Amino acid sequence: xxxxxxxxxxxxxxxxxxxxxxxxxxxxxxxxxxxxxxxxxxxxxxxxxxxxxxxxxxxxxxxxxxxxxxxxxxxxxxxxxxxxxxxxxxxxxxxxxxxxxxxxxxxxxxxxxxxxxxxxxxxxxxxxxxxxxxxxxxxxxxxxxxxxxxxxxxxxxxxxxxxxxxxxxxxxxxxxxxxxxxxxxxxxxxxxxxxxxxxxxxxxxxxxxxxxxxxxxxxxxxxxxxxxxxxxxxxxxxxxxxxxxxxxxxxxxxxxxxxxxxxxxxxxxxxxxxxxxxxx
Amino acid sequence: xxxxxxxxxxxxxxxxxxxxxxxxxxxxxxxxxxxxxxxxxxxxxxxxxxxxxxxxxxxxxxxxxxxxxxxxxxxxxxxxxxxxxxxxxxxxxxxxxxxxxxxxxxxxxxxxxxxxxxxxxxxxxxxxxxxxxxxxxxxxxxxxxxxxxxxxxxxxxxxxxxxxxxxxxxxxxxxxxxxxxxxxxxxxxxxxxxxxxxxxxxxxxxxxxxxxxxxxxxxxxxxxxxxxxxxxxxxxxxxxxxxxxxxxxxxxxxxxxxxxxxxxxxxxxxxxxxxxxxxxxxxxxxxxxxxxxxxxxxxxxxxxxxxxxxxxxxxxxxxxxxxxxxxxxxxxxxxxxxxxxxxxxxxxxxxxxxxxxxxxxxxxxxxxxxxxxx
Numbered sequence: 001x002x003x004x005x006x007x008x009x010x011x012x013x014x015x016x017x018x019x020x021x022x023x024x025x026x027x028x029x030x031x032x033x034x035x036x037x038x039x040x041x042x043x044x045x046x047x048x049x050x051x052x053x054x055x056x057x058x059x060x061x062x063x064x065x066x067x068x069x070x071x072x073x074x075x076x077x078x079x080x081x082x083x084x085x086x087x088x089x090x091x092x093x094x095x096x097x098x099x100x101x102x103x104x105x106x107x108x109x110x111x112x113x114x115x116x117x118x119x120x121x122x123x124x125x126x127x128x129x130x131x132x133x134x135x136x137x138x139x140x141x142x143x144x145x146x147x148x149x150x151x152x153x154x155x156x157x158x159x160x161x162x163x164x165x166x167x168x169x170x171x172x173x174x175x176x177x178x179x180x181x182x183x184x185x186x187x188x189x190x191x192x193x194x195x196x197x198x199x200x201x202x203x204x205x206x207x208x209x210x211x212x213x214x215x216x217x218x219x220x221x222x223x224x225x226x227x228x229x230x231x232x233x234x235x236x237x238x239x240x241x242x243x244x245x246x247x248x249x250x251x252x253x254x255x256x257x258x259x260x261x262x263x264x265x266x267x268x269x270x271x272x273x274x275x276x277x278x279x280x
Numbered sequence: 281x282x283x284x285x286x287x288x289x290x291x292x293x294x295x296x297x298x299x300x301x302x303x304x305x306x307x308x309x310x311x312x313x314x315x316x317x318x319x320x321x322x323x324x325x326x327x328x329x330x331x332x333x334x335x336x337x338x339x340x341x342x343x344x345x346x347x348x349x350x351x352x353x354x355x356x357x358x359x360x361x362x363x364x365x366x367x368x369x370x371x372x373x374x375x376x377x378x379x380x381x382x383x384x385x386x387x388x389x390x391x392x393x394x395x396x397x398x399x400x401x402x403x404x405x406x407x408x409x410x411x412x413x414x415x416x417x418x419x420x421x422x423x424x425x426x427x428x429x430x431x432x433x434x435x436x437x438x439x440x441x442x443x444x445x446x447x448x449x450x451x452x453x454x455x456x457x458x459x460x461x462x463x464x465x466x467x468x469x470x471x472x473x474x475x476x477x478x479x480x481x482x483x484x485x486x487x488x489x490x491x492x493x494x495x496x497x498x499x500x501x502x503x504x505x506x507x508x509x510x511x512x513x514x515x516x517x518x519x520x521x522x523x524x525x526x527x528x529x530x531x532x533x534x535x536x537x538x539x540x541x542x543x544x545x546x547x548x549x550x551x552x553x554x555x556x557x558x559x560x561x562x563x564x565x566x567x568x569x570x571x572x573x574x575x576x577x578x579x580x581x582x583x584x585x586x587x588x589x590x591x592x593x594x595x596x597x598x599x600x601x602x603x604x605x606x607x608x609x610x611x612x613x614x615x616x617x618x619x620x621x622x623x624x625x626x627x628x629x630x631x632x633x634x635x636x637x638x639x640x641x642x643x644x645x646x647x648x649x650x651x652x653x654x
Contacts, residue, residue, distance in 0.1 A: 170367060170369065172365050172367050172369035173369050173371060173372075175334075175336055175356070175363075175365070175369065176363070176365060176369035176370075176371070177371075177382070177386075178335075178336075178355070178356040178357045179334060179356050179357070179361075179362055179363045179431075180357075180362065180382050180383035180386055180430070180431075180434065181357045181383055181386035181387050181434065182357055182382075182386045183355075183357055186386060190382075191371055194371075194373040195371075195372060195373060
């Protein structure tokens with residue numbers, strides 16, 4: 001008890017101004033989002049004046065003049081996100097196994113750098129580079145180029161949770177499987193993959209969200225006529241913000257929050273299983 | 281050696297990890313249907329040797345043969361040996377029955393065959409009620425049984441056990457020793473057991489290889505390694521012993537006369553490895569008068585008697601006594617800096633003990649004093 005009392009004196013909550021600073025930070029972070037969410041239910045055409053509660057802009061998103069455009073953009077976004085997340089998760093899993101289980105090999109740090117640096121490279125640089133690359137090799141810009149780009153920039157995001165999970169898995173499970181007559185593929189399929197699965201799912205969901213939300217790279221390499229939700233929204237905003245954009249943005253936000261929560265819940269339930277196995 | 285009776289043949293095996301030499305060269309045979317123990321302190325190379333037999337490590341030099349077949353080019357899943365891991369490595373996402381049946385499933389047994397064998401194994405390790413539990417829902421002892429059943433289900437030619445009892449508490453460990461030994465007897469599978477616990481090795485093994493610093497120090501039955509240690513390391517590592525510096529003064533047929541550092545003289549037998557590699561060498565052949573070494577005296581082979589004027593035995597002052605339940609342990613000071621430990625069984629008969637500080641005489645059991653060169 002004493003020890004806890006002592007440590008409480010250094011509790012961050014007791015620093016002067018803690019509450020105030022926290023509130024200010026949270027306000028700056030979330031107030032704009034809150035405004036968008038609240039005004040998506042605004043009955044008025046204005047985006048600044050409150051005209052009573054209404055769902056008309058949500059109805060407009062699905063049935064209005066631009067509904068067809070948004071539907072196509074949403075379909076592109078979802079199908080690209082699904083495929084990009086799947087392929088990048090598979091590649092990231094292979095990379096993680098190579099990096100974590102490959103022992104010490106020449107160029108290991110370099111490989112790790114090559115995998116993770118894309119996260120730190122300014123997105124605009126990647127976007128320009130990809131545009132130049134695609135036009136150099138003569139690739140027609142469109143759905144295909146977006147998909148390729150999304151697979152590529154999703155790999156590092158999928159890699160991180162998978163590699164983290166793999167580092168926590170003792171290699172003795174794989175040794176035991178091999179000892180019990182499983183070849184490499186069966187060892188992966190029946191032993192490593194089921195144990196690694198929560199990490200793979202986290203990686204998949206993260207890649208999915210990153211792909212779904214990407215604007216800069218997609219905008220550069222999408223070509224004419226192909227839109228994803230973010231580029232469609234940007235296109236609409238250029239002609240002035242209509243409240244239906246707020247409704248659409250709110251829907252996207254809810255979807256993202258749902259995915260991230262899912263990923264978090266999966267990670268947490270999995271940890272509780274681990275801690276149970278450690279009780280002996 | 282008869283090839284048919286040899287389960288595993290280790291031939292000039294060496295292992296290096298970069299600059300570190302884990303195994304500096306060893307050759308010996310492990311017999312069919314034998315409970316063979318690799319015993320040594322941590323870092324002696326015993327686990328490395330086990331992992332080379334299982335196929336998880338390559339040999340840097342030399343060969344390992346399994347029933348005459350070289351293992352070198354076989355991956356772990358191609359070797360008919362199974363391992364019980366120190367951490368058990370039970371698959372956390374499979375229940376007990378699935379874990380036990382995993383090897384059979386990989387070998388392509390039919391569903392009915394797998395079910396029958398799994399039920400048989402579950403019965404053998406007495407885990408009937410737990411067949412559908414996940415490993416995380418089992419106690420350490422139960423997990424250990426599952427690991428054993430899983431490794432034995434595919435009927436391996438050789439079972440490798442990597443310190444399987446080290447995670448259990450003392451009582452369970454002692455119980456599992458007897459069970460393991462019985463299991464080995466009934467199944468007839470050759471067991472290779474790795475441990476750093478000399479008591480475990482002595483109670484279970486048919487033969488023990490005592491290892492240190494990447495070398496085999498001695499191979500022999502528990503009695504041989506305990507009673508006839510080949511060198512100072514074995515004498516100190518297995519059980520407790522008193523080591524006293526000594527010089528050989530006279531070499532006799534199968535014993536030597538030694539002068540202890542304290543001035544007394546004692547008759548001692550010489551240590552020789554009686555295993556197959558050194559047979560035919562007469563015991564004291566390579567020991568000459570003037571050789572330096574140590575005399576090893578086991579505490580329980582010394583007994584405290586009253587001083588008699590006629591004897592020329594070891595004399596010393598009685599020091600502290602420590603009551604250990606079944607035994608009492610005494611310190612006897614031969615000189616200011618040579619102190620021997622003596623153990624005496626506590627029984628009704630021995631009652632009148634000399635007092636602390638009294639001069640006593642130590643009688644040494646016949647053949648108990650051993651001269652160890654070096």
